[in-house]
Amino acid sequence: MDYTSLTDATLASDPVLMNNPLRYERYVELFAEGSWWFDVCRWKAGAAEAAFHQTTSVGQIIWNEDIDYAMPIPVSEIESNPNMQQNFGY
Structure with missing residues (x-):
C-alpha cells in the first residue's frame, strides 16, 4: 500500500481558506464547534x-456588508447605557 500520497497537499475548495494555511488549519481544528x-x-x-x-x-x-457583520446588542445593555445605540438593521 502506498502511504506517501497521504501527505500530499490538498487544496480547500473554499476561496477564503484556499490561500491561507492558518485559516484552513483553524477551520479543520474547530470544525463543527460553532466558531465558523x-x-x-x-x-x-x-x-x-x-x-x-x-x-x-x-x-x-x-450578503449585506452594512449589517451582516454586526450582531444585535442586548436590550439590557442599551437600557443601562443611554449613549449606546443598537447596531444598524436590528
Whole structure:
C-alpha cells in the first residue's frame, strides 16, 4: 500500500481558506464547534463565503456588508447605557 500520497497537499475548495494555511488549519481544528460564523466576521470574509456557498447549495444568499457583520446588542445593555445605540438593521 502506498502511504506517501497521504501527505500530499490538498487544496480547500473554499476561496477564503484556499490561500491561507492558518485559516484552513483553524477551520479543520474547530470544525463543527460553532466558531465558523465568528471567524467569517473577524476575517471580513462574508461576501466570499456567501458566493462560495451559493455555488454549492440551493437558493440565493444575499450578503449585506452594512449589517451582516454586526450582531444585535442586548436590550439590557442599551437600557443601562443611554449613549449606546443598537447596531444598524436590528
